[in-house]
Amino acid sequence: ETGVTQTPRHLVMGMTNKKSLKCEQHLGHNAMYWYKQSAKKPLELMFVYNFKEQTENNSVPSRFSPECPNSSHLFLHLHTLQPEDSALYLCASSSGTVHQPQHFGDGTRLSIL
Amino acid sequence: EDKVVQSPLSLVVHEGDTVTLNCSYEVTNFRSLLWYKQEKKAPTFLFMLTSSGIEKKSGRLSSILDKKELFSILNITATQTGDSAVYLCAVLRISNFGNEKLTFGTGTRLTIIP
Numbered sequence: 001e002t003g004v005t006q007t008p009r010h011l012v013m014g015m016t017n018k019k020s021l022k023c024e025q026h027l028g029h030n031a032m033y034w035y036k037q038s039a040k041k042p043l044e045l046m047f048v049y050n051f052k053e054q055t056e057n058n059s060v061p062s063r064f065s066p067e068c069p070n071s072s073h074l075f076l077h078l079h080t081l082q083p084e085d086s087a088l089y090l091c092a093s094s095s096g097t098v099h100q101p102q103h104f105g106d107g108t109r110l111s112i113l
Numbered sequence: 114e115d116k117v118v119q120s121p122l123s124l125v126v127h128e129g130d131t132v133t134l135n136c137s138y139e140v141t142n143f144r145s146l147l148w149y150k151q152e153k154k155a156p157t158f159l160f161m162l163t164s165s166g167i168e169k170k171s172g173r174l175s176s177i178l179d180k181k182e183l184f185s186i187l188n189i190t191a192t193q194t195g196d197s198a199v200y201l202c203a204v205l206r207i208s209n210f211g212n213e214k215l216t217f218g219t220g221t222r223l224t225i226i227p
Contacts, residue, residue, distance in 0.1 A: 004155070031212070031213065040219065041219065042117070042216075042217040042218055042219050042220075043156075043201070043203075043215075043217040044217075045214060045215065045216075048210075048212045048213075048214075050212060055210050055211070055212050056208060056210055056212050056214070090155070090156070094213060096213065099145075099161075099163075101147055101158045101161050102158075102213070102215060103155075103158065104149075104155040104156045104157075105155055106154040106155045107154065107155065
């Protein structure tokens with residue numbers, strides 16, 4: 001149990017589908033993050049939320065739409081994805097201070113047909 | 114552009130060996146360097162290094178940071194099969210928006226042969 005829970009664990013979808021990834025943190029953190037991990041590439045930061053407000057969008061295509069209804073929950077809404085979007089999507093949370101590390105969930109393995 | 118480079122990309126050793134993993138970086142507004150271990154699931158936190166020259170230890174694992182030469186090493190002594198994983202190095206900086214931003218290397222895949 002990492003304190004950060006992601007669902008679903010695996011997702012297969014067609015390019016025209018709409019789906020959502022969910023992340024929940026039980027650590028009382030104020031900041032939440034979405035990362036993309038593709039094969040043989042470094043983890044890439046996608047979005048940052050601080051106190052429910054999106055504070056950073058790392059040039060992510062609009063087919064990825066994040067939502068943070070409160071500081072414990074984070075969603076990533078997906079629509080009309082491309083095959084190159086197949087990857088492991090990791091959620092992380094932190095207290096927001098530079099002296100505390102980010103804690104990661106187990107990720108959602110996404111496959112686009 | 115921020116850069117984190119890890120070496121080697123992969124390493125295969127026998128149980129009981131000692132390994133050293135390397136991480137070099139170039140970032141602006143550096144705050145700290147972190148090591149994570151990733152097996153099949155979530156990256157799990159190992160160390161956060163902020164000050165140069167101070168070794169951090171946790172059991173058979175240890176790490177040190179050199180802020181002048183911009184690198185860090187992660188040592189694992191008396192390796193065990195459970196140490197097999199991808200070891201990720203990441204550098205934390207503060208973005209122009211005041212957020213923590215982690216930039217990751219591609220990782221070192223460590224395989225321990227029984």
